[in-house]
Amino acid sequence: MNDPDTLHQSETDETPTEASIPEKTGLLQLTFAEARVLGCLLEKEATTPDYYPLTLNALHSACNQSSNREPVTDLGTDEVEEAMEGLRYKHLAILVHQAGARVAKNKHTLEQVFPSLTVAERALICVLLLRGQQTAGELRQRTERLHPFSDVEATERALHRLCEYEPDPLVKHIPAGGGRRVATYxxxxxxxPEGGMATAPAVRASETVASPTWREEMENQMAGLREEVATLKAEIQSLKDELGA
Structure with missing residues (x-):
């Protein structure tokens, strides 16, 4: 099983150099598709490490899965491939060539561009990339399989660090008010966001509860199983394509 925090440098055909890495997040300016692809790579690295790095088919499936995505998309394979090219250009991803594999696989390099990020902070970035604007309570619940936060306060502390990240913030805090009942990120x-302020979605009172209910935990587990099945199906299809089946 791959270690989610280990870069397989021996398997890569290109490695970002210090001189080539952007110094400011403002230079990145990801497209929606690039953000979705990066989020999927971060997610699958943590939740299905046996199948990571991802083939293009597996990455395509991950981008369009119906669980843990907002919005749910129907990106084409060519769009996913183009997004990967954009991420490679911005030094946030690479292709890896593994021994015995005929198909190159896709891997993020977020930790090389932002080396000081913790596992907790990476988990938050992952879920924000995949699901957009959320409350601290939602983020705590939705990062459970990536990194378990002890409580909402711990989640907020990690979010605050991302809001204060140097040289440029990676996350923005949207305070309550102006029609927003709860602060979001x-x-x-x-x-x-356009106009300098995002519009928060309607927030239910239950979303501010610190601990997820047993039903929410069960739904998270089921979503995780569906993700693993989808990834496995995509990998099997890739093998069939390699063998010409």
Missing amino acids: IHLFCGE
Whole structure:
């Protein structure tokens, strides 16, 4: 099983150098598709490490899965491939060639561009990339399989560090008010939201509860199983394609 925090440098055909890595997040300006692909790579690295790095088919499936995505998309394979090219250009991803494999696989390099990020902070970035603007309570619940936070306060502390990240913030805090009942957070990998302020979705009172219910935990587990099945199916299809079946 691969270690989610280990870069397989021996398997890569290109490695970002210090001189080539952007110094400011403002230079990244990811497209929606690039953000979705990066989020999927971060997610699958943690939740299905046996199948990571991902083939293009597996990455395509991950981008369009119906669970843990907002919005649910129907990106084409060519769009996913183009997004990967964009991420490689921005030094946030690479292709890896593994011994015995005929198909190159896709891997993120977020930790090389932002080496000081903790596992907890990476988990938050992952879920923000995949699901957009969320409350601290939602983020705590939705990062459970990536990194378990002890409580909402711990989640907020990690979010605060991302809001204060140097040289440029990676996350923005949207305070309650102006029709927003609860403070929310958004990622800044695609730049500032239009008008400098995002519109928060309607928040149910239950979303502020610190501990997820047994039903929510069960739903998270089922979503995880569906993700693993989808990834496995995509990998099997890739093998069939390699063998010409």
